[in-house]
Amino acid sequence: MNRLPIRIRLTLAFALAVVVVLASACGFVFVQMRSDMNDSIDGALQTRMTAAISLLDRGAALGVSDAGLLGERDESLAQLLRPDGRMVFALGAVHVAALSGADLRRAARGPIVVERRLPGFDDTARIFAQPAPGRDGRLVVAVGEALTDRNEALSALVRAFVVAGSIAVVLASLVGYALATVGLRPVDTMRRRAAAISLSGEPERLPLGPARDEIRRLGETLNEMLDRLRRSFERERRFVADASHELRSPIAVIKTELEGVLRRGGLGGEQREALAAAVEECDRLAALAEDLLVLARSADGRLPMRPEPLPVAGLLVGARHRFVDRAAERGRAIHVEAPGDLVVMADELRIRQALANLVDNAIRHGDGDIDLRARAAPDGVEIDVTDQGDGFGPDLAARAFERFTRASESRSGDGAGLGLAIVLAIAAGHGGGAAIVEGPRGTTVRLTLPAGPPEHAAALAAADANTAARSQVPLI
């Protein structure tokens, strides 16, 4: 029962209550009606008894001519019995004594009413018996009637009760279900809003129902919880932003001082090496602080963005230029494939950073040649960065876009594991997305960005035609 949804439970309880109420009402009506009908049957039997006794008093033999007074022959009976059960006289469809021995003895002492089955009648008979007056209990008069009509009326009543009752229960269940649904609607509205709420961005709250009930109180409590969560999320974000911001100056000072010492010279080879390494670490630290700042700001939508229409081919070629030497050192090539008229609406600085992170990842963690492909898609422009490595594997793919995720647990590797998190933050900041595309071979990370204005694409296409460049031809 506890596993059933609350709506079903409410409906069942409702239906059960209706069944109980209906059943008691029907039972009461049934009993009342039977007693009324018995009363009227008893009245008729009484009349017949009076007629039978008056005939007996007159000494007349009960003849066929009098049968009308005593009721119809096949549905009724009239008998004069001795207490030992022998029939003095019988009229009607029944040819045995209408009363058992015990009933006869009781009837010899006073009037009784019994119901019993008798051969000759289709249904139970109701029998009224009393001692014949003035015979000192030596004779008993019994009149009776088959209860066919009464029983048929009662069973018709029961049938009507069952049919109408079932319909009533079904209707009641439907109404109960509808009421439960309406009553629980605020909960459902809250649930849907809660599913859509994010802690960053606009401070949204759960909608509250108009009624001051438990559901509203639940909503209020959840809203307070949301506020608390939002505040702590905000504190964390601001901490990261402040910390990385505050780190910038000391890092810059350290780097300047170290480079100053290096430039002044007069150092031994080992000292130079140590200082040069420290300068390199300063750069990494600075990059890390910048990355954290980007992530912290993107988390609350404060990442400064200056989107402008940018030709995708140019961006990809730029990314290739920056990394082609490093790739060549490892015997790997970078290919670019992009239609010349493809334009994205993006912040150049950020997109260059995102592409750089992707290509850098492909060089460091992937294998084989690297392909940068772009194409128009229904929801914007898709840029795929593919290498021929072993892929992410399901484990890593699931958390590749989280902060500080590395391919291996060892910290010896380069990079803080922020690269893909930044890519995702940048893509999301543009209203796009980033995802890992599972393919048969290699690793593909797909960046989706909003497409630029069509007139810009048209202008690019025209310029492209002018310089006799063909679209879809690999640019490199």
Next chain:
Amino acid sequence: MRVLLVEDELRMAAAISRALRAEGIVADVANTGTRGVAMAHGEQYDVLILDVMLPDFDGVEVCRRLRRDNVWVPIIMLTARDAIEDRVRGLDQGADDYVTKPFSLAELLARLRALARRGPVARPTVLEVGGLRLDPATRQVWRDDVEIVLSAREFSLLETFMRRPGQVLSHLQLLDAAWDLGYEQRSNVVEVYIRYLREKVDRPFGLKSIETVRGFGYRLRRDGGA
């Protein structure tokens, strides 16, 4: 070389000036914008290194005040890596270059040398020819105190003239300066736009500043029209 460093962070100022002195460069330090402006007025510096974040007013304002007062010392700004807004404003207000923190000392020094070579030549951010004034950053044009609204093409045409007052510019030079390559064959667009420009810049003021030099092209009078 003599350099003024406007930087409020003492450690950063110390680090940079130490490094500069090691290179044989004389470095004075100002800790506030006000002090920086005053020192730039008082002394002849070859280059000014300007941090954008200052306690009183920001580095962009320092640029604006110095250029307004006709101090043409080359200025290099120090900005955060993501502070593009600051860099754009700074460059538009008369700064000449920037490096982002943390910078490479070698690069900063190279840029200092490059800027020092230019010398304190007047490089006004707002062009003025007679009564005509044009601000390339805000894309606004005035004759005396009346602002003139120009289309993008008219604006770039006028800017071309104002950067070369008194020079005769040929059709081809004007086409190159203000039109894409696609317009090459249709050289009469220049005449059309010169007419538009005169309608807006000269006619309403009863002046004549853009002169036709028959057989050569056009010229903007040095006095901005008479």
